[in-house]
Amino acid sequence: MTANDTRRSIFITGGASGIGRAVATHFGDRGWFVGVADVNADGMQDTLGLIGGGFKYLHKLDVRDRDAWDVALEAFATAAGGRIDVMVNNAGIGTGGPLHELDKEEIDRCLDINLRGVLYGAQAVYPYLQKSAPDSSLVNIASAAGITGGSGMSVYSATKFAVRGIAESLDAEWADDGIKCCSICPSFIETPLLDGTGNRRSNEAVRDRVKAAGLEITPVEEVAQTVWDAVHGDELHYLVGKTARQLNFAKRWMPGRVRKQQRAGAALLGK
Numbered sequence: 001m002t003a004n005d006t007r008r009s010i011f012i013t014g015g016a017s018g019i020g021r022a023v024a025t026h027f028g029d030r031g032w033f034v035g036v037a038d039v040n041a042d043g044m045q046d047t048l049g050l051i052g053g054g055f056k057y058l059h060k061l062d063v064r065d066r067d068a069w070d071v072a073l074e075a076f077a078t079a080a081g082g083r084i085d086v087m088v089n090n091a092g093i094g095t096g097g098p099l100h101e102l103d104k105e106e107i108d109r110c111l112d113i114n115l116r117g118v119l120y121g122a123q124a125v126y127p128y129l130q131k132s133a134p135d136s137s138l139v140n141i142a143s144a145a146g147i148t149g150g151s152g153m154s155v156y157s158a159t160k161f162a163v164r165g166i167a168e169s170l171d172a173e174w175a176d177d178g179i180k181c182c183s184i185c186p187s188f189i190e191t192p193l194l195d196g197t198g199n200r201r202s203n204e205a206v207r208d209r210v211k212a213a214g215l216e217i218t219p220v221e222e223v224a225q226t227v228w229d230a231v232h233g234d235e236l237h238y239l240v241g242k243t244a245r246q247l248n249f250a251k252r253w254m255p256g257r258v259r260k261q262q263r264a265g266a267a268l269l270g271k
Contacts, residue, residue: 007055009033009080010231011073013063013121014091016043019141019186019223023088025050026224035076037061038091063091063117069124077128084128086231089118089163090141096152107155114159118166126174134178137231140167141223142183144244148251160185164237171236182230185248186223187241218242 010027014020015036021043028034028051035057036044044058057079059072077084095102095110122138129136145153146160167183174181218241226240239245 007031007033007081008085009035009076009083010086010088011035011037011076011084011125012088012090013037013061013117014141015047015058016040017047019220020088020090021047021050022220022224023090023227024048024056026221026228028052028056030228031055033057033080035059035080037063037072037076063121064112066120066124069120073124073128083132084125085132085135086137086139087121087125087129088139088141088227089121091117092141092159095155098152099154102155110155110159114156115162118163122166122170126179129174129179130177135180136178137180137182138167138170138174139227139230140164140181140183142167142185142237144185144187144239144241144247146183146185147244147247168236180231180234182236182238184223184226184230184238184240185244186226187218187243187247 010023010032012020012024012035015024016038017040020036020038024034024036024047033055034048034051036047037059038044039060039062041058041060044060048056048058057076059075061068061072063069073084092114093110095106118140122140125138129138140163142163143156143160145157146162146164149157149161164183164185167181170179171181223240226238230238239248
């Protein structure tokens with residue numbers, strides 16, 4: 001056998017930075033053939049520069065383009081020796097603010113990238129994961145915002161609730177094929193997204209609001225390790241960070257309290 005006959009491969013969207021980069025380097029350091037996709041070509045080059053050896057690949061991809069998915073996955077599978085073992089639907093953007101203030105373009109862009117992109121990716125990668133099963137995996141990066149919705153998060157939360165639901169549905173749909181499906185739900189992770197506002201009408205960075213609320217910021221490497229654990233485990237939903245775990249517990253056992261806290265938080269923010 002050649003190296004490519006046995007070397008497992010992983011394809012990661014949003015691989016130019018943040019969680020996607022951390023997952024790429026984590027798997028690359030452990031001998032996997034790593035493929036990253038993004039609209040940011042320079043960022044992808046930087047990611048691959050962090051991975052030693054020659055078992056790596058990049059492809060410029062807009063996840064909103066269904067036809068482009070087929071081209072990207074076929075090219076990566078060819079580069080990886082004809083197989084894709086894991087696909088990580090990570091590409092996503094944040095948006096925030098009162099729903100009545102959001103432009104149609106803001107809403108559509110978030111829905112198209114965070115939701116349509118996940119569905120298109122799952123649909124396109126299915127035959128590859130079916131071929132490499134059993135033990136092939138689809139990993140969807142969701143969020144603690146997919147556990148409960150907060151004020152100013154209606155569009156983003158809608159996409160992340162959906163991403164969790166897609167994982168649950170495909171976990172059942174693809175079970176007979178031997179394909180594992182799961183979602184990863186991080187809380188506030190140390191990525192460039194924290195330096196954005198999440199709301200075009202605000203100049204306050206998400207990072208500042210998180211710190212003011214006394215919440216922890218989890219190292220991005222913890223997400224990468226959780227993706228590794230998910231690929232080698234068999235859970236349906238994985239939580240990353242203290243906030244996500246506490247929120248999941250409270251939502252299950254104290255839903256009334258969570259609701260009151262969310263309303264109180266909205267009042268403090270003036271909506």
